[in-house]
Amino acid sequence: MPIHEKSLIRPENLKTHDQLVIDGVDVSGHWSTFIESRVVTDYNERLEEEIAALPGGEHIHRCWQCGSCTNSCTVNAINPDFNPRFWIYLIRTGMESELLRDKDIIWQCVSCNKCTYACPRDVFPEGVMKATAHWLELKGHTPKSKSTIFDEEFTEQVIATGKIEEGRVIRNFFAKTGQPLLQDWLVEMVKRIARRLPFKQGLTMALAAIFRPKTKNWKKARAAISEYVQEQEQHRRKSLGIEDRT
Numbered sequence: 001m002p003i004h005e006k007s008l009i010r011p012e013n014l015k016t017h018d019q020l021v022i023d024g025v026d027v028s029g030h031w032s033t034f035i036e037s038r039v040v041t042d043y044n045e046r047l048e049e050e051i052a053a054l055p056g057g058e059h060i061h062r063c064w065q066c067g068s069c070t071n072s073c074t075v076n077a078i079n080p081d082f083n084p085r086f087w088i089y090l091i092r093t094g095m096e097s098e099l100l101r102d103k104d105i106i107w108q109c110v111s112c113n114k115c116t117y118a119c120p121r122d123v124f125p126e127g128v129m130k131a132t133a134h135w136l137e138l139k140g141h142t143p144k145s146k147s148t149i150f151d152e153e154f155t156e157q158v159i160a161t162g163k164i165e166e167g168r169v170i171r172n173f174f175a176k177t178g179q180p181l182l183q184d185w186l187v188e189m190v191k192r193i194a195r196r197l198p199f200k201q202g203l204t205m206a207l208a209a210i211f212r213p214k215t216k217n218w219k220k221a222r223a224a225i226s227e228y229v230q231e232q233e234q235h236r237r238k239s240l241g242i243e244d245r246t
């Protein structure tokens, strides 16, 4: 089974001279190729700990770099730069600046979990990808992704009422992400659902959209869940050294 290796020699670090003569010998062109020395001084020694503190990243320390995750990865098959094994290596060795070079593609994980089934060490690479994408957002390296905004909207509704009203989730998500509500695919989907939906169920959904029903005796549960979510959030921010931003 091939291991998807990744070269640490970047093209911009390869130097050649078009015209170079040394001791009377012409070594122009690729004969004079050399690699610029690469010195890493800005290690983040807490990087592995920080990723491990986020949901999904807990087992990153188990990785033995076999490459099975990258080898089985759906996204790697179409984008060779998407390399979970390599990112786990960078995280475990504290090479934050190297990791940040790929910050704009880490979110591309499609959560197919092929890597999770392939991993012989139960690292849960899919979880590590999620934790890393979350870490990038929390540290301010990338803007909040649409999937994070959707998750937040969903969670807010569950905590507020103990129920999910899909229409409200979609409306609020579109408003927060600046998308128009009347999108062709959505209008078509609503039409098709409306055609097949039993009248009673349609009426219940319409009333729920207007009156926003709550789960009975939800107040205590809401307080307990809110407290737990807040505690977890504070714990994560503290682990990442960003508690003063709350």
Ligand code: SF4
Pocket: 069, 072, 073, 074, 075, 076, 084, 108, 109, 110, 111, 112, 113, 114, 115, 116, 125, 126, 129
């Ligand atoms: S879950 Fe993500 S990292 Fe794992 S195989 Fe699928 S796309 Fe790749």
Ligand code: SF4
Pocket: 062, 063, 064, 065, 066, 067, 068, 069, 070, 084, 085, 088, 118, 119, 120, 121, 122, 123, 124, 125
């Ligand atoms: S995460 Fe698992 S599959 Fe990927 S390199 Fe590490 S041990 Fe191998």
